[in-house]
Amino acid sequence: xxxxxxxxxxxxxxxxxxxxxxxxxxxxxxxxxxxxxxxxxxxxxxxxxxxxxxxxxxxxxxxxxxxxxxxxxxxxxxxxxxxxxxxxxxxxxxxxxxxxxxxxxxxxxxxxxxxxxxxxxxxxxxxxxxxxxxxxxxxxxxxxxxxxxxxxxxxxxxxxxx
Numbered sequence: 001x002x003x004x005x006x007x008x009x010x011x012x013x014x015x016x017x018x019x020x021x022x023x024x025x026x027x028x029x030x031x032x033x034x035x036x037x038x039x040x041x042x043x044x045x046x047x048x049x050x051x052x053x054x055x056x057x058x059x060x061x062x063x064x065x066x067x068x069x070x071x072x073x074x075x076x077x078x079x080x081x082x083x084x085x086x087x088x089x090x091x092x093x094x095x096x097x098x099x100x101x102x103x104x105x106x107x108x109x110x111x112x113x114x115x116x117x118x119x120x121x122x123x124x125x126x127x128x129x130x131x132x133x134x135x136x137x138x139x140x141x142x143x144x145x146x147x148x149x150x151x152x153x154x155x156x157x158x159x160x161x162x
Contacts, residue, residue: 033115034117034120035112035115037111039084039111040105042073042077042080043105043108045081046073047105047118049069050092050101066085066089069081070085096149097152098149099149100134100146100149101118102116103118105118106119114128127143127144131146134150135149
């Protein structure tokens, strides 16, 4: 009921609830097995914290201690996160200029391509097309969770050129 996908008369009994087809957008046409490897789940846990920290405009990624962020991930992923950061800290910082955070675990090969939870939560498969699509409009950027990337890169360049 809280998600507004149930009819009042269907909540009392065990019935299959069909979601309206026009509101469901999948990134793939067939069911995809997600990457549930330890490295992928730890990376995605880290990216959630990393992304949250990046939304604060006063934080510069150059001065951000990524190992410190591992202290904020769930305890089950902390050790794996620390190991990952030893190898990939600079890669994550470099990727920020080219990719949205939801794509980073795949780009450093910690998650199989298009099998991460983050990628499969996208509501629009066109988001997989890249920055020309992401930053074409504010709606695309929001839809593809690429607002920070577009703000930092192409939109700033366009404003300077104008």
